[in-house]
Amino acid sequence: MDKTNAIKNNADEPRISNSKQPLIRTMSEDIETLKHSLSKTKLASKNLPPKNLPITPPAPVKSPQAFNEPPFVPFANKQKIVTEPQKSGGTGQLKTVFVRPEDNLPPIARLARQKTPASANLIPKEERTPAYRPAGLAGARPQVSSQSLVNKTESAPLPTGRQASSAFQKILIAALLAAFAFSAYYFLKPILNKPAVAPPLQAEIPPSLVADAKNMSISADLNSGLMLSVRKYLEDNKNRADVYGASRLIIKNTDGAEILKIENLKDFLGVNLPTGFLEAVDKNYSLLSFNYPENNYLRLGLVFKIVKPETIGQEASSWEPAMLGDLSPLFLGTPASYDPSKNFASNTYLGASVRYLSLGEARTALNYTIDKNKAFFMIAASKEDIYYLIEKTAKNQ
Numbered sequence: 001m002d003k004t005n006a007i008k009n010n011a012d013e014p015r016i017s018n019s020k021q022p023l024i025r026t027m028s029e030d031i032e033t034l035k036h037s038l039s040k041t042k043l044a045s046k047n048l049p050p051k052n053l054p055i056t057p058p059a060p061v062k063s064p065q066a067f068n069e070p071p072f073v074p075f076a077n078k079q080k081i082v083t084e085p086q087k088s089g090g091t092g093q094l095k096t097v098f099v100r101p102e103d104n105l106p107p108i109a110r111l112a113r114q115k116t117p118a119s120a121n122l123i124p125k126e127e128r129t130p131a132y133r134p135a136g137l138a139g140a141r142p143q144v145s146s147q148s149l150v151n152k153t154e155s156a157p158l159p160t161g162r163q164a165s166s167a168f169q170k171i172l173i174a175a176l177l178a179a180f181a182f183s184a185y186y187f188l189k190p191i192l193n194k195p196a197v198a199p200p201l202q203a204e205i206p207p208s209l210v211a212d213a214k215n216m217s218i219s220a221d222l223n224s225g226l227m228l229s230v231r232k233y234l235e236d237n238k239n240r241a242d243v244y245g246a247s248r249l250i251i252k253n254t255d256g257a258e259i260l261k262i263e264n265l266k267d268f269l270g271v272n273l274p275t276g277f278l279e280a281v282d283k284n285y286s287l288l289s290f291n292y293p294e295n296n297y298l299r300l301g302l303v304f305k306i307v308k309p310e311t312i313g314q315e316a317s318s319w320e321p322a323m324l325g326d327l328s329p330l331f332l333g334t335p336a337s338y339d340p341s342k343n344f345a346s347n348t349y350l351g352a353s354v355r356y357l358s359l360g361e362a363r364t365a366l367n368y369t370i371d372k373n374k375a376f377f378m379i380a381a382s383k384e385d386i387y388y389l390i391e392k393t394a395k396n397q
Contacts (some may be wrong), residue, residue, distance in 0.1 A: 203259045205250055209286040209303045209376065211395040213248040216289070222253050222260060226268040231298075231332050238293045246388060249287045249300075260287075271302075272326035276315045280308040281377060290385050297363070299381035300330040303389060309374035316355075316368065316377070320344050324357060324366055331381050336364050352390050356383065373397055 208215070220229045230251065237243045251260040262278070262285050265271040281304035288301040306312050319326075324338060336359035344355045351372035356365045367386040368379045376393045380386040 202256045203252060205259065206284045208248050209284070209305060209396065210246075210248060210288060210389065210392040212392060213246055213286070213288065214242050215250055216242050216247040217250045217252060219252050219254050219256065222251075222258065222264065222268055224268065226251070226260075227270055227329055230269075234289055234291060234298055234332075238291050238298070243289070243291055244293070245291065246385075247289050247291070249289055251287070270329040274315065274319050274326075276311070277319060280312045280315050281305060282307050288389075290381075290388075295363075298332050299334065299385065300332060301378070301380040301385055301389060302330070303379075303393065304377045306370070306374055306377055312370060312374065312377060316370070320355070320357075323368070327366065327379060330379070331364070334361070334364060334381070336361050349387050350390050350394060354383075354386060354390075356386075371397070 205215075218230060218233055220226055220233075230249070234243060252258065260268060262273070262281075262283050265273060284305060286303040288303065290297065290299045290301060292298075320343075338357075338359055342358065344357050347354050347356070349369075352369045354367060354369040356367040358365045363382045363384065365382060366379075367381070367383060368377070369386055369390060370377055371390060371393055375397055378386060378389040378393065380389055
């Protein structure tokens with residue numbers, strides 16, 4: 001068909017008024033539209049869930065509400081109608097006041113939206129949790145107003161400078177006390193841990209060789225000055241009952257563990273005993289004091305137990321020339337004059353042979369004797385004292 005015929009055919013078709021569309025509607029356009037809709041429907045069906053699945057309706061969302069409060073209806077009472085009083089000569093008007101949604105929320109919901117105060121941690125636990133709940137409301141939460149929480153938070157006292165200074169002083173004092181206790185323990189530890197030293201055993205006192213003689217103990221340092229200590233002690237206590245008259249002296253060291261031995265008489269008292277004489281007598285001896293203050297008389301004496309009677313006489317005779325010098329400390333400083341031309345003389349008392357050397361003073365002479373049984377050897381500074389010793393030793397036989 002040529003162009004001229006086509007224009008003619010188009011001109012012959014009926015038209016609606018001035019519209020350019022043809023009056024007769026064909027279905028070709030509808031078919032095309034339907035095909036396009038079906039293609040879209042197939043694509044959408046691919047994303048649908050599988051058929052025959054159980055459908056569970058979603059649970060209704062409940063907003064938190066406090067105990068004894070009306071249920072919360074979102075955005076209810078959004079506008080509050082306030083009626084103003086009618087003015088004279090006019091009609092009543094309705095005034096609408098806008099209320100914020102936050103003001104219509106329950107107290108707990110409003111607190112949740114508010115910012116937590118910075119000092120909320122200062123509220124004690126016992127203040128935030130009620131101590132008592134009624135029996136009927138055991139599972140209910142206590143109502144807490146935001147204003148009470150704010151008041152309690154604001155009323156919590158903050159540490160001041162004075163309180164901080166007081167706490168620092170307490171810490172400093174505690175540290176000083178701990179340091180002092182540690183120092184005391186450190187320095188006293190050797191003393192506290194030092195093993196206890198048992199006191200020394202007391203020396204055993206040997207039996208007296210003179211019957212009925214009182215015992216008088218003297219504690220002193222056992223050294224070369226012992227004789228001066230003994231003399232001073234006797235002079236200071238001459239009126240005591242245990243010192244007056246004839247008494248047996250027991251000289252101990254200061255801790256009482258040792259008694260003056262016979263071999264130490266020379267070193268500590270200045271009394272020299274020959275070696276042969278020491279071999280003829282026993283180690284046990286008795287030292288006596290004779291104190292008579294009314295006569296201004298203070299002397300010492302010695303008693304030994306003989307172990308070799310066959311040699312004791314010969315040893316004594318050989319000792320006579322040096323006896324006065326060796327036994328002079330027994331006189332305790334009593335003045336005496338010695339005449340070298342005179343020798344020892346003899347007499348007898350209760351069967352004992354007494355040898356004496358007069359020294360030119362009344363009641364002053366060097367005496368020694370061996371009892372008749374040759375059991376004791378006795379030395380004294382006067383005749384009265386040697387006679388006393390003979391009498392007392394005789395009772396021990």
